[in-house]
Amino acid sequence: MSLSDDGGYGGDGHRGPETGQTRTRLPGGDGDLYGSGRRPRAGMSSRNLVTIVGVIVLLLAAIAFANRDGSGNSESGGDSPKDTGPGAARPTAPTGTKPVTGKNGQIASGFAKTEQGAQSAAANYAVALVSANILKPGERHAIVQQVFAPAKVDDMQSRLDAAYSTAFLKKLGLDAKGDAAPGMTYVSRTVPVGTKLVKLQGDTADLEVWCTGLFGTAGAKSTTPVTSDWFTMRLQLKWAGGDWKVDGFSQQDGPAPVNGDDKTSGADQIAKAVEQYGGFTYAR
Template identity: 65%
Template sequence: MSLGDEHDGASSTGAGGTGQTRTRLPDSGAGDVYGGVYGGARRPARNSRSLITVVGVVVLLIAAIAFANRSGDDSSSDAPSARDAAAPTAATGVKPVTGKNGTIPSGYAHDEQGAQSAAANYAVALVSADILKPDRRRDIVRQVFVPDRASALEANLDKAYNKEFLSKVGLDANGNAAPGMTYVSRTAPVGTKVADLSADAATVEVWCTGVFGTAGVGSTSPVTNDWFTMTLKLRWSGGDWKVESFSQKEGPAPVNADRTASNADEIAKAVTEFGGFTYAR
């Protein structure tokens, strides 16, 4: 999935925090995965028809969200930042966010750490299955975006996620999967990086992985995983960090491990039994 829109980022002032986080995952044979692949080991076999279907769904999502989020301002910069150097996540002594606006965490600190926490949680909400449900979309948009952008974006999302689009990804007009099917769209932030920061504005990049597709017997869009980086431009508004614009690009993506895929029932069960997280430094 991909999100489109670019605005001029806020100027960097280097206030507070290290400027980026990195999540370290447990070592589970990474040497075999990476070393083996680069040494010519076998890549997992893929069904070409299923792969084409998955790619088709992703392309639809890219086009829809890019349309919904465009504002006519394509000014952006890919210039390297002084914040690009990685640093490990460390305890900071700042109390994590405890409030909630509906189901989305709120009440972030007015500093660099608060901006990173807000960006991580908003990335999860903006690429969730609920964003495709008309009755939930309005709530998400109003909770996540600055007031002066919410109405326009909501209208664009309604046009992008119309009945025709939902049908193409196997959902009805209300964003629900067919009986016996479970639509999956869950994102997990791996780390965050602040690209620009000022007193009341921040641009935060969120490196994410996630699972997307429809679980169920006979599904034409099986659940697959993806890696992407979401860029969120935030503004301090109404005593909290809110999104002004967002965009998305592919990767960085690791080499896929040669693991046996779980069946549709296992995936659907996992989605209903394993809850999500509130992300805060």
């Protein structure tokens, strides 16, 4: 799922894969929606499809609500750089420069006031803003304090609290604390595929982060099984307090590749993977 500062916050599960296909198969006798076979090309029951689409719609509505009246702008403040400029795609390669100096909680901090530093900040902040913790009140407040520019903190905290209300969490199968029911594991993982600097000028930077990710609830009786999606986050960063901070953001679907015919894993395997495999600090 993804959020945005101007009404482009992601989908129904919290991220927003409006067009992503589910990796589930029709449930068998064991009730495991994940199953162990390959994802069907066709024939998915209309009930399952409606449920998954409904969850996506809920998440998209929450993101739009959280970001209405925001200052994020999906358009660049100036002309986009040419292919040879800072916006051109470049391979990730060691530069000899340490990308970050430390961490603020679980989020990287201390990014350099350079093109590389801005891209590293954008990638790490995209991960934090679309994490499962953004649904938990305590963790959400900490993320907002760490990620956003000081002038944006109070406004974004109020809007996100309103968007992720108890009623909204209930629709996702989560309690008021953002936790899944016993035996279930809520998943929201974002993986940056690449970053692009659109504009860097003085104390401001405009960037795009192309992402893929997972979202949904892992569990044998889950009605919203974990699926994948692709989206691009646009972040406006501001240099504040000796670090890059988010001043505005938005999200759009894709670019998305053709889905592979991968063998789906069981719900217990997905839940264990989330517990056993930690995330990364992303650097450019």
